Amino acid sequence: MIELTQPRGRLREAVLANLEFKQRLVGSLLHPRLGYLDIDLYGFSEVVGFLCKPNPVLDLGELQTWLFATIGDHELAGKVAEVDTLDLSYFEKAGRVRDLLALRLSQCLEPADHEDLS
Amino acid sequence: MNGYTGKILRVNLTSGRITRLDTREYSPWGGGHGLGSAIFFDLVKDKTIEGLDPRNVITIMTSPLTGTLIPGAASRTEMQGIGVQSYPIGWFTRSNVGGRFGPMLKFAGWDGIVIEGRAEKPVWLDLRNDEVRIEDARPLWGLDTWETQARIWKMVCGESFGDWNEVAGSEADGRTTQRPAVLAIGPAGENLARVGAVIHDAGNAAGQGGFGAVWGSKNLKAISVIGTGSVEVSDPREVLNARLWAKRNYGLNVDDPAALDQLLETSVHPRGTAVSPGSMPAPIVFWQWPRQSRPQACMGCPVGCRTRNQSGLGNESSCGESGVYAMYDLQKHSGLLAKAMSKLVGGMLAGLPLDPVLLLKGKQTDAAFRATDLLQKYGINAFEFLLGLLYLRSLYQMKKLGPGREIATDLPFDKLGEEELAEKLFHAVAYREAGLGDDLAEGFYRAAKKWGRLEEDLNSGLLRFAYWGLPDHYDPRFQLEWGYGSILGDRDINEHGFVALFMIGTLSQLLRKEPIVTAEEAAYLFTSRMAPFQGDLRMLDYSTENMYSESMVKLVAWHRRYTRFWKQSMLFCDLLFPDFINPAVPDKRGMLGEGEPRFFKAVTGSNLSFGDGIELGRKIWNLDNAIWTLQGRHRDLARFSPYIYQTPFNKPAYLPGLKNGKWEYLSVRGRSIDEKKFEEWKTRYYRFEGWDPTTGWPRARTLESLGLKSAADELKAAGRIGREET
Numbered sequence: 001m002i003e004l005t006q007p008r009g010r011l012r013e014a015v016l017a018n019l020e021f022k023q024r025l026v027g028s029l030l031h032p033r034l035g036y037l038d039i040d041l042y043g044f045s046e047v048v049g050f051l052c053k054p055n056p057v058l059d060l061g062e063l064q065t066w067l068f069a070t071i072g073d074h075e076l077a078g079k080v081a082e083v084d085t086l087d088l089s090y091f092e093k094a095g096r097v098r099d100l101l102a103l104r105l106s107q108c109l110e111p112a113d114h115e116d117l118s
Numbered sequence: 119m120n121g122y123t124g125k126i127l128r129v130n131l132t133s134g135r136i137t138r139l140d141t142r143e144y145s146p147w148g149g150g151h152g153l154g155s156a157i158f159f160d161l162v163k164d165k166t167i168e169g170l171d172p173r174n175v176i177t178i179m180t181s182p183l184t185g186t187l188i189p190g191a192a193s194r195t196e197m198q199g200i201g202v203q204s205y206p207i208g209w210f211t212r213s214n215v216g217g218r219f220g221p222m223l224k225f226a227g228w229d230g231i232v233i234e235g236r237a238e239k240p241v242w243l244d245l246r247n248d249e250v251r252i253e254d255a256r257p258l259w260g261l262d263t264w265e266t267q268a269r270i271w272k273m274v275c276g277e278s279f280g281d282w283n284e285v286a287g288s289e290a291d292g293r294t295t296q297r298p299a300v301l302a303i304g305p306a307g308e309n310l311a312r313v314g315a316v317i318h319d320a321g322n323a324a325g326q327g328g329f330g331a332v333w334g335s336k337n338l339k340a341i342s343v344i345g346t347g348s349v350e351v352s353d354p355r356e357v358l359n360a361r362l363w364a365k366r367n368y369g370l371n372v373d374d375p376a377a378l379d380q381l382l383e384t385s386v387h388p389r390g391t392a393v394s395p396g397s398m399p400a401p402i403v404f405w406q407w408p409r410q411s412r413p414q415a416c417m418g419c420p421v422g423c424r425t426r427n428q429s430g431l432g433n434e435s436s437c438g439e440s441g442v443y444a445m446y447d448l449q450k451h452s453g454l455l456a457k458a459m460s461k462l463v464g465g466m467l468a469g470l471p472l473d474p475v476l477l478l479k480g481k482q483t484d485a486a487f488r489a490t491d492l493l494q495k496y497g498i499n500a501f502e503f504l505l506g507l508l509y510l511r512s513l514y515q516m517k518k519l520g521p522g523r524e525i526a527t528d529l530p531f532d533k534l535g536e537e538e539l540a541e542k543l544f545h546a547v548a549y550r551e552a553g554l555g556d557d558l559a560e561g562f563y564r565a566a567k568k569w570g571r572l573e574e575d576l577n578s579g580l581l582r583f584a585y586w587g588l589p590d591h592y593d594p595r596f597q598l599e600w601g602y603g604s605i606l607g608d609r610d611i612n613e614h615g616f617v618a619l620f621m622i623g624t625l626s627q628l629l630r631k632e633p634i635v636t637a638e639e640a641a642y643l644f645t646s647r648m649a650p651f652q653g654d655l656r657m658l659d660y661s662t663e664n665m666y667s668e669s670m671v672k673l674v675a676w677h678r679r680y681t682r683f684w685k686q687s688m689l690f691c692d693l694l695f696p697d698f699i700n701p702a703v704p705d706k707r708g709m710l711g712e713g714e715p716r717f718f719k720a721v722t723g724s725n726l727s728f729g730d731g732i733e734l735g736r737k738i739w740n741l742d743n744a745i746w747t748l749q750g751r752h753r754d755l756a757r758f759s760p761y762i763y764q765t766p767f768n769k770p771a772y773l774p775g776l777k778n779g780k781w782e783y784l785s786v787r788g789r790s791i792d793e794k795k796f797e798e799w800k801t802r803y804y805r806f807e808g809w810d811p812t813t814g815w816p817r818a819r820t821l822e823s824l825g826l827k828s829a830a831d832e833l834k835a836a837g838r839i840g841r842e843e844t
Contacts, residue, residue: 021512021517029404030628031441032614032617033402034441034592036769037404039445042449055625055628057769090630092630
């Protein structure tokens with residue numbers, strides 16, 4: 001079961017914000033025809049979208065630092081750190097981290113956003 | 119002359135003269151690239167000319183296997199000439215296109231086409247079997263590549279598409295239900311954009327080298343060919359038997375799902391990559407596969423690496439082309455994903471099964487497909503934009519690019535991922551609109567130079583263009599033979615023969631699964647067949663300790679030779695050959711070394727061995743180096759961009775190597791190329807090839823021993839022959 005405290009205020013804004021160049025995270029897609037294709041990630045939702053792609057490679061240590069320092073989500077950074085210590089393969093960890101981030105993203109949406117799809 | 123038609127079309131656009139070359143004169147070069155290099159060398163007297171000079175000669179060559187049933191070798195066409203994309207010199211270079219142009223050319227009775235001169239006004243070539251006409255292309259000028267092809271199809275076939283048509287006006291000349299195969303340039307080529315490509319059908323592109331611009335400079339809009347003949351082969355039964363042999367022994371049995379599942383579950387192998395005929399056949403695309411689609415293959419190919427889609431979007435585009443805009447599309451529309459998630463779970467997600475991958479499906483919009491289609495229609499080199507857009511986005515986010523900024527543009531980069539930006543940006547490039555469009559038409563390297571950013575961005579790696587002003591591909595810091603081969607040549611080699619090692623090593627680590635072969639097995643599997651250097655296991659040792667060694671010299675030399683002959687002259691497709699490791703074979707030993715000469719003999723009747731082909735590849739490689747030397751090549755030019763030397767590669771990368779005397783997939787993360795040691799390695803390489811290590815120029819003795827005396831003489835006359843070793 002995934003559990004995260006409901007975010008409010010500044011944290012919610014940070015999760016939904018577009019970031020500046022120096023705040024970005026860089027992920028890389030591992031692909032047999034290219035080796036690695038770098039992708040700049042300028043926001044939380046872009047990180048989630050990136051982790052949904054096949055073979056996403058993101059340094060989980062860098063991700064923890066980014067969540068802690070750039071987004072200010074100490075709780076989530078801690079959860080990612082917990083995942084990083086598990087005896088799992090990198091891609092299994094990346095899948096769990098993706099689920100955590102996806103949960104946080106959905107928590108941060110306004111009720112109005114939910115209604116958009118009705 | 120089995121496998122050959124016996125004649126090569128020669129068209130001088132300046133004089134309008136149409137003549138023939140006898141293929142027999144050049145057939146010792148094999149086909150494809152070998153033919154092209156030899157003809158180019160003979161016909162271009164001054165090799166120092168620029169790509170847009172009317173004296174530049176373009177060769178478009180098939181191989182004896184083109185138009186036959188040889189798997190993965192029936193369809194490709196090699197294009198060569200002096201290009202305009204590379205920097206600082208537009209090297210004599212090559213590109214390659216699949217589809218059905220090559221086979222149709224053979225069916226029309228031609229082994230290749232040589233284009234010389236420059237037409238006074240726009241023209242297109244109309245080939246119908248033996249009949250060749252230079253037609254007025256003014257009504258086509260300005261049309262995109264798809265419109266151009268459609269117009270030509272109508273002009274040649276009329277409206278009765280798919281019905282029986284008389285090809286040259288009389289039934290005696292043959293009838294066909296096929297439409298012509300057309301190579302065409304779009305507005306980018308017409309406007310001499312260095313990123314101009316030549317396009318065939320929907321998504322086949324000769325993208326590298328800037329040949330679109332070279333065609334544009336010659337006022338050549340398109341070449342259309344339709345033929346009703348066939349290719350005579352030495353042993354038709356053996357051609358069929360060889361194909362069936364390959365299918366039964368080396369092809370994945372897609373009719374046995376259990377075996378397929380087991381293969382995918384139990385070991386790491388380059389699944390879906392089709393670097394071997396035994397890999398799982400799958401479209402190689404970066405976007406999400408449209409639900410309503412089917413595989414599409416080049417003529418004669420058993421794989422089908424791209425799709426045709428019910429939507430009509432993104433047809434035939436694959437690999438990097440499909441990746442140019444796909445991620446931006448997803449990023450731009452990630453709000454849809456988030457909303458979909460929250461709707462599904464109603465804000466109470468904890469405890470519920472969450473599958474964002476499933477949620478994401480279907481959220482990609484048409485923008486990714488439409489952007490790629492625009493590149494194909496305008497005739498723009500997609501690979502430049504694959505990394506180039508990443509660079510532009512960085513500059514935009516850095517507030518360097520945008521309205522009123524250092525790199526001023528009104529293009530709406532806040533809409534990256536939307537169709538609107540793709541349309542405006544690619545239009546601006548294709549039509550060289552003043553400002554950003556005109557700058558990017560020169561390619562990203564030259565644009566960065568103009569903006570005064572080149573040094574800073576190559577130092578930092580913000581601009582990931584590793585060699586010759588061209589975009590990085592497999593990074594030279596870990597995939598050594600790729601980087602070394604590219605800097606010793608003329609372009610990103612784009613040859614995937616050894617990348618399975620990286621994929622197997624890296625995926626097995628990231629997935630914690632057993633590799634399909636151990637590092638030691640890989641070393642044996644590969645090197646045991648790398649004639650004439652077989653047995654030197656350390657050719658496969660990618661460790662940092664071995665990366666500047668004599669064994670690495672042999673690896674690169676072998677790769678240059680193999681690809682120059684078997685891949686680029688015989689035109690075996692990069693997606694299937696060389697078949698080193700084959701997941702469908704119990705001992706994983708692919709058909710490399712056995713398949714190539716068997717297929718070649720079935721078609722031509724020649725007993726050319728695998729090793730003979732490697733040696734012929736050496737000859738072609740030497741001729742190419744002689745041409746580059748005449749163009750101004752010196753070893754001091756052969757340097758990577760600074761970030762390759764200065765910045766450690768910082769992602770997981772595992773390749774075979776020796777550690778304490780034992781083979782394993784070693785991590786090479788954190789390494790860069792040591793510039794001094796690489797210069798020493800170059801010295802070793804030049805010596806090994808019999809070239810002058812002080813300049814990299816070929817020596818007369820080496821060239822003459824290969825039967826290249828005319829090249830030696832020309833280099834001597836130009837004062838650019840290598841000094842003999844004392």
